[in-house]
Amino acid sequence: MTRNIAGQVDPDELKKLVARVLEVPAAEIADHADFADELGVDSLLQLELATRLETHYHVTIPATEVxxxxxxxxxxQLIDRLLSVEPTGADPTLRSGGTT
Incomplete structure (x- = not known):
């Protein structure tokens, strides 16, 4: 996973990943092209895309977002938002090997 200077996902890397999942050349995927209308993506392929994104970026995509x-x-936008959320519930002292 690569992020650009602003801490966001590298757009070229993301585009290549999406192209592999959708099985289309990356050049055919415009930023705002509707996957269903222009590329024939159905809900099963959206689910496959969500699964691959979760694995690649180590995030959990809520079912309501698929x-x-x-x-x-x-x-x-979704991946940037999910990556910007910090995990909760972890004790930073314990993660660093310190004591409480």
Whole structure:
């Protein structure tokens, strides 16, 4: 996983990943192209995309968000948002090997 200077997902890396999952050349995926209308993506392929994104970026995509994966721009927004959320519940002292 690569992030650019602003801490966001590398757009080229994301586009290549999406292209592999959708089995289309990356050049055919415009930022705001609707996956269903322009690339024939159905809900099963959206689910496959969500699964691959979760694995690649180490995030959990809520079931309610899977159907929002309708364009490259939407995917990038969602992944950026999920990556910006810090995990909760971990004790930083314990993670660093210190004592309480």
């Amino acid at each position: 159907l929002s994966l309708t364009s490259l721009a939407n995917v990038r």
